[in-house]
Amino acid sequence: MLLIGLLPLLTGCNAVLLSPSGDIAVQQRNLILISTGLMLIVIVPVIVLTLWFAWRYRASNTAARYTPEWNHSTVLELLIWAGPLLIIIALGALTWVSTHQLDPYRPLSRLSEGREVPPGTKPLVVEVVALDWKWLFVYPEQGVAAVNELAAPVNRPIQFRITSSTVMNSFFIPAMAGQIYAMPGMQTTLHAVINHPGEYAGLSANYSGAGFSGMRFAFHGVDEAGFQQWISQVRAQGTPLNRQAYLALERPTERNPVQYFGSVAPGLFDAIVGRCVDPAHPCSMNHARTRGGLNLNAAGQNYLGSICRSEQDLTL
Numbered sequence: 427m428l429l430i431g432l433l434p435l436l437t438g439c440n441a442v443l444l445s446p447s448g449d450i451a452v453q454q455r456n457l458i459l460i461s462t463g464l465m466l467i468v469i470v471p472v473i474v475l476t477l478w479f480a481w482r483y484r485a486s487n488t489a490a491r492y493t494p495e496w497n498h499s500t501v502l503e504l505l506i507w508a509g510p511l512l513i514i515i516a517l518g519a520l521t522w523v524s525t526h527q528l529d530p531y532r533p534l535s536r537l538s539e540g541r542e543v544p545p546g547t548k549p550l551v552v553e554v555v556a557l558d559w560k561w562l563f564v565y566p567e568q569g570v571a572a573v574n575e576l577a578a579p580v581n582r583p584i585q586f587r588i589t590s591s592t593v594m595n596s597f598f599i600p601a602m603a604g605q606i607y608a609m610p611g612m613q614t615t616l617h618a619v620i621n622h623p624g625e626y627a628g629l630s631a632n633y634s635g636a637g638f639s640g641m642r643f644a645f646h647g648v649d650e651a652g653f654q655q656w657i658s659q660v661r662a663q664g665t666p667l668n669r670q671a672y673l674a675l676e677r678p679t680e681r682n683p684v685q686y687f688g689s690v691a692p693g694l695f696d697a698i699v700g701r702c703v704d705p706a707h708p709c710s711m712n713h714a715r716t717r718g719g720l721n722l723n724a725a726g727q728n729y730l731g732s733i734c735r736s737e738q739d740l741t742l
Contacts (some may be wrong), residue, residue, distance in 0.1 A: 447622040447647065448602035449538045450528060457524055464513050530606055530616040534583045538621050541581075549583035549617065552576070553695040556588075556595035556608040556630065558678035559637025564667075564690055570660045571667050573675070573685035577646040579653040580623050586616040589699045591676050596632035599645050605631040613699050620647040637680035644684075664688030669703050676703075 446452050483490050526532070533549070536542050553564035564571040578584050588597050590608040598605035603618040620626070630641040648656065664686035665671070671687070672694060700709035 442600045442627075446601045447624065447626065448599075448618055448620045449534075449536065450603040450618045451601060452538070452621075453524070453528060454604055457520070460520065461517060464516055467513060468510055530603070530614070530618075532617060533585075534617050534619060537581050537583070537619055543583060547583060549585040550578055551585050551587065552578070554586050554588040554597055554608065555695070555698055556590040556597065556634070556641075557676055558592055558635060559630075559641045559680055560682040561597075561628070561630075561641065561643045562675065563643075564695055565657070566690070566695065568657050568661075569690055570657060570664060571687040571690050572660055572664075573687075574643040574682060575646070575684045576628065576643060577648055577653055577656045578620060579650045580620055580647050582619065582650075584618050584620075586618070587695065588614045588616060589695070591698060593634050594632060595630050595634050595641075597628075598631040599626055599628040601626040602645070607632065611699065611701050620645075623647045623649065623652075635678075637678065640681035660686040661688045667691060667694065669694065669697070669705075672698075672703055 443451075443458075444455055446455055481487075534543055551566055553566060555562040555564070560573050561576075562571060562573055563576045586597070586606070588606055588608045589612060590610045592610060594610070595608040596605045597608050597616070599618075602620050603616060606614050606616045608614065624647050626645040626647065628643040628645045630638060634641070646652075646656065666689045667675075667687035668691045672691075675685075694703070697703045697709075701707065702709040
């Protein structure tokens, strides 16, 4: 009774996973609810019958029929096995369909339920870099970047290209979509959309060292005019993010304040993925294979030359 009386205190909690603001997170929330409901079809009767059997066949109940030789009932066997089997089939079908529909690498086909992505809509590209212990967001089309702050227009598809500078991390905006790992020397992808304006919390969902607890950022869902205003603010107040500035930014800091960069060096994100921002460090072999293999043609050599700035890399 005391615990029930304390339940009203939970009304001030924000259960963001159960009331998200992005279509991908809404579909993932629905999966949680559907899966839980299907499993409760078995769990609830089992709990109820367990309590009823314990009470019905207690030692003091002499009215309960005692049948020690009973050992089989075809009807009971069908009930015991048919229910869980049908639930497993339903969960398997649900998992198969949703795994393909909610593939983070798959471009969005809808903005929300009943609203398809308009033909010709170009997603907003955001390059995400997990640093120690802060987040760098690069907008390659707008030519700006920000640390620990992110903005995007509502009802516009977003393509996140995600990597890490040092250790594996996890990019997570609970109101918009599930977590996606950020790994050094690799790029992962997330397609998502935010459907309601507001400020949402973003965080690291994978422990990455001493400053992990402060590795949080604000995500602003705004209209198109508000997004352009934010871009103009970043461009006006920011400093250049060239390779030297990135190498300084890459050094570990804790609870780093918001920073703006009004311009970004071309190819910086690809150099981060290739781990060759510093010209003294050759691009990783994995990055070289991804960008054309070991037998590079002239275009491939020019690409690596622009990314790595190192004559030594061209020998690949």
